[in-house]
Amino acid sequence: xxxxxSHPALVPTLLLAPGLAWLGSFYLAPNLQMFASSFxxxxxxxxxxxxxxxxxNYPNALGTYQEQYLRSIQYGFAATLxxxxxxxxxxxxxxFKAGRARNILLFLVVAPFFTSYLLRTIGWRTILGDDxxxxxxxxxxxxxxxxARILDTPFSVVAGIxxxxxxxxxxxxxxxxxxxxxxxxxxxxxxxxxxxxxxxRITLPLAIPGIFAGSLLTFIPAIGxxxxxxxxxxxxxxxxxxxxxxxxxxxxxxxxxxxxxxMLMVLILAGVALYGRLLGTDELTSKAI
Amino acid sequence: xxxxxxxxxxxDRRTLLKAGAVAGAAAFLAACGTSxxxxxxSASADGEETPSEILNFANWPYYIDVDxxxxxxxxxxxxxxxRFQAEYGTRxxxxxxxxxxxxxxxTIKAPLEAGQDPGWxxxxxxxxxxxxxxxxxxxxxxxxxxxxxxxxxxxDEFKGRTADPNNDYLxxxxxxxxxxxxxxxxxxxxxTVNGLWNPALKGKVALLTELRxxxxxxxxxxxxxxxxxxxxxxxxxxxxLRAQVDSGQIRKLSGNSYTVLLEEESAxxxxxxxxxxxxxxxxxxxxxxxxxxxxxxxxxxxxxxxxGAKHKYTAELWxxxxxxxxxxxxxxxxxxxxxxxxxxxxxxxxIDPALATNPLIFPDDATKSRLRVWGxxxxxxQAYFDEQFSAFVEGVDS
Numbered sequence: 309x310x311x312x313x314s315h316p317a318l319v320p321t322l323l324l325a326p327g328l329a330w331l332g333s334f335y336l337a338p339n340l341q342m343f344a345s346s347f348x349x350x351x352x353x354x355x356x357x358x359x360x361x362x363x364x365n366y367p368n369a370l371g372t373y374q375e376q377y378l379r380s381i382q383y384g385f386a387a388t389l390x391x392x393x394x395x396x397x398x399x400x401x402x403x404f405k406a407g408r409a410r411n412i413l414l415f416l417v418v419a420p421f422f423t424s425y426l427l428r429t430i431g432w433r434t435i436l437g438d439d440x441x442x443x444x445x446x447x448x449x450x451x452x453x454x455x456a457r458i459l460d461t462p463f464s465v466v467a468g469i470x471x472x473x474x475x476x477x478x479x480x481x482x483x484x485x486x487x488x489x490x491x492x493x494x495x496x497x498x499x500x501x502x503x504x505x506x507x508x509r510i511t512l513p514l515a516i517p518g519i520f521a522g523s524l525l526t527f528i529p530a531i532g533x534x535x536x537x538x539x540x541x542x543x544x545x546x547x548x549x550x551x552x553x554x555x556x557x558x559x560x561x562x563x564x565x566x567x568x569x570x571m572l573m574v575l576i577l578a579g580v581a582l583y584g585r586l587l588g589t590d591e592l593t594s595k596a597i
Numbered sequence: 598x599x600x601x602x603x604x605x606x607x608x609d610r611r612t613l614l615k616a617g618a619v620a621g622a623a624a625f626l627a628a629c630g631t632s633x634x635x636x637x638x639s640a641s642a643d644g645e646e647t648p649s650e651i652l653n654f655a656n657w658p659y660y661i662d663v664d665x666x667x668x669x670x671x672x673x674x675x676x677x678x679x680r681f682q683a684e685y686g687t688r689x690x691x692x693x694x695x696x697x698x699x700x701x702x703x704t705i706k707a708p709l710e711a712g713q714d715p716g717w718x719x720x721x722x723x724x725x726x727x728x729x730x731x732x733x734x735x736x737x738x739x740x741x742x743x744x745x746x747x748x749x750x751x752x753d754e755f756k757g758r759t760a761d762p763n764n765d766y767l768x769x770x771x772x773x774x775x776x777x778x779x780x781x782x783x784x785x786x787x788x789t790v791n792g793l794w795n796p797a798l799k800g801k802v803a804l805l806t807e808l809r810x811x812x813x814x815x816x817x818x819x820x821x822x823x824x825x826x827x828x829x830x831x832x833x834x835x836x837x838l839r840a841q842v843d844s845g846q847i848r849k850l851s852g853n854s855y856t857v858l859l860e861e862e863s864a865x866x867x868x869x870x871x872x873x874x875x876x877x878x879x880x881x882x883x884x885x886x887x888x889x890x891x892x893x894x895x896x897x898x899x900x901x902x903x904x905g906a907k908h909k910y911t912a913e914l915w916x917x918x919x920x921x922x923x924x925x926x927x928x929x930x931x932x933x934x935x936x937x938x939x940x941x942x943x944x945x946x947x948i949d950p951a952l953a954t955n956p957l958i959f960p961d962d963a964t965k966s967r968l969r970v971w972g973x974x975x976x977x978x979q980a981y982f983d984e985q986f987s988a989f990v991e992g993v994d995s
Contacts, residue, residue, distance in 0.1 A: 434861070437861060438862070542845075543849070543992055551991050556703065558697070559699075560703060
C-alpha cells in the first residue's frame with residue numbers, strides 16, 4: 309500500500325500485471341516455442357534440430373495442405389453467414405419484442421453450453437442420421453432418395469460449426485441492439501421514416517459493432533475447429549484443424565504442425581485486420597467491447 | 598542473459614543426467630542378463646512393496662468385463678476389477694482412453710520424453726507400438742519375482758517375440774483378428790475384403806485409421822501379402838483406398854469408434870476387430886464378423902508399465918492377477934478376443950460352455966492359417982508408409 313501511495317504511477321502497471329503475466333505465459337511463450345519448432349527438422353526418435361534453412365517447412369506445408377486451408381475458410385465463412393442469418397432476427401426479437409420473456413430467451417441461448425461440446429456435437433449424429441427424425445419420414449413418404457444423407461457431408465460439418473458457435477453471434481448483436489436509444493427510432497418515425505427506413509438508417513448502423521464482434525467471435529474459432537469435421541464429416545471434409553491435430557498428436561511431425569498453426573494464426577490476424585479496416589475499426593472495436 | 602545462461606546450464610545437466618541414466622540402465626541390463634532372480638528394486642518402485650490405493654489403467658473400449666446392463670467399466674462395474682480391489686485393496690481407475698495407437702501415444706509422449714509420470718500405470722498398446730515405446734526406453738522392466746502367474750501361464754506363442762524376447766516389458770492382454778463386420782439385416786452377407794467395395798454399400802463403409810489393419814486387409818484383398826509389405830503392394834492398396842474415398846464408397850475413417858457407426862447404422866460394413874463385434878452382437882445380433890476368404894489380420898495388445906509410473910509394484914500385481922486363469926476367463930467371457938493366458942479355456946467352460954467353442958475366442962486352425970501379422974519393415978520404409986497413410990487419412994491428394 310505504501311508503495312502505491314508513494315508511487316501512484318505504478319497503479320496501471322500493477323493492474324495490468326496479472327493480464328500481462330497470463331498473456332506472457334500462455335500466449336507469447338507457447339507461440340515463441342511454436343515459432344521456433346517450425347524451424348526444426350528431424351523425427352521424434354532421432355531428435356529435432358533447429359536451422360533457419362528449415363524455412364522451407366512453410367512453403368512445403370502450405371503446398372501440401374492448401375486444400376484444407378481453403379476448405380476451412382469456406383466452412384468458417386459459410387458457418388458465420390449461417391449464424392448471422394439465424395442470430396440477427398433472433399437477437400432483434402429478444403431485444404425489441406420479447407418483453408418479459410427476454411431473460412428466459414437469453415438463458416435458452418446459453419443453455420446448450422451447460423452440456424459438453426463433444427456431447428452436443430455427437431447429438432447431431434442422432435438428429436441428422438440416415439433414418440433419423442429428419443430424413444426418416446421424408447424417405448418413408450418417398451419424397452427423397454432412400455440413399456440420400458446429410459450426416460457426414462460438408463453440410464453437416466458447417467451446420468455443426470454454426471450450431472456450436474451461434475451464441476457468440478447472438479449475444480454481441482443482442483447487446484448492441486439492446487443499447488440502442490429507442491427515442492432515435494421514435495424521432496425517425498416522427499420524421500416520417502418508414503419502419504424499414506428506420507431500421508436501415510438507425511438500427512442496422514448501430515448494430516454493426518455487435519455484428520463485427522459476433523462475426524469475429526464465430527469465424528475465428530470456426531476456422532480452426534476440428535471436432536465438427538471429425539465427428540460430422542467424411543474423409544473428404546478434413547479442415548486445417550484436423551491436419552494440425554493429426555500432425556501434432558498422431559504423425560508427431562512437430563515442425564510441419566507448428567508451421568501450419570503459425571500460418572493459420574497469421575491468416576486469421578490478417579483477415580481480422582482487413583475486416584476491421586473495411587468496417588473502420590477504431591470506433592467499432594471500442595464500441596463492440 | 599543470466600536466466601538464459603542458467604537455463605542452458607540446467608539443460609546440459611539434465612542431458613548429462615539422462616545420458617548417465619541410460620548408460621546405467623544398460624549396465625544394469627547387461628549385468629542381470631537372463632539369470633533373473635537377483636533383481637534389484639527398480640528406481641521408481643522406491644521401496645514401495647505394498648499395494649497402492651489406486652492404479653491408473655488406460656485401455657481400449659470394450660476391452661474388459663462389465664456387469665450386465667452397464668456400458669462402461671469402472672472399479673464398481675467390472676467383476677475382475679472388483680476382485681482385485683477385494684484382494685489387494687487397490688481401486689483401479691479404469692479408463693477407455695485408447696482409441697488409436699498413434700493418437701494415444703501422442704498424449705503420453707511429452708511427459709515420457711521429459712522423464713515425468715505419464716499419468717498411467719498400465720497402458721495396452723499393440724505390439725508394434727509397444728516395441729517402439731520399449732525401444733525408446735520408456736517402459737519399466739517387470740520385476741518377475743512379483744509375477745509367478747505371468748511366468749507360469751503366458752502362452753508359448755508370446756515367448757521370444759522380437760519386440761520383447763525375454764518378456765521383460767510386455768504382458769499380452771488380448772490378441773485380436775481384424776476382419777470385416779457386416780450388418781446382415783441391412784445388406785447382403787459377403788465374405789471377401791472386396792465385398793466392401795460393392796456399390797450397394799456406397800456411403801455405408803467405415804474403415805480403421807490403423808495402418809496395419811486397414812492397409813493389411815486391403816493388401817489381402819488385392820492378393821498381396823501384408824506379412825512382407827513392399828512399396829509396390831502398399832501403393833497398390835492405397836490406390837484402392839483413395840479410389841473408394843473419392844467415389845464416396847467410404848463414409849468414415851475412424852479409430853475404435855467405428856463401433857458407434859455400426860450401432861447407429863450409419864455404417865453397414867466396416868473393417869472391424871473380432872471381439873468388438875462379439876460384444877455388439879449381444880444387442881445387435883444381425884452383426885456378423887467375417888475373416889475374409891482372402892485372409893485377415895492378427896495382432897496383440899500388450900500391458901506395459903510406462904517409465905515413471907507411480908504404482909509400478911501394484912501394476913505388476915495386477916498383471917499377475919490377470920494371468921490367473923480364472924480371472925482371465927472372466928475378462929474373456931466378456932471381451933471375446935483371443936486370450937494369452939494358459940488354462941483360461943478350461944476356466945471359461947465353467948462360466949459358459951458355449952464360449953469354449955466360440956470361433957471368435959478360439960479360432961479353428963483353418964481360420965488361424967488365414968491370419969497374417971503385419972510384417973515390420975526398415976525404419977525409412979515404415980516412415981514412407983506412415984507418411985502416405987497419414988496423407989490419405991488427412992484427405993491430401995497424393
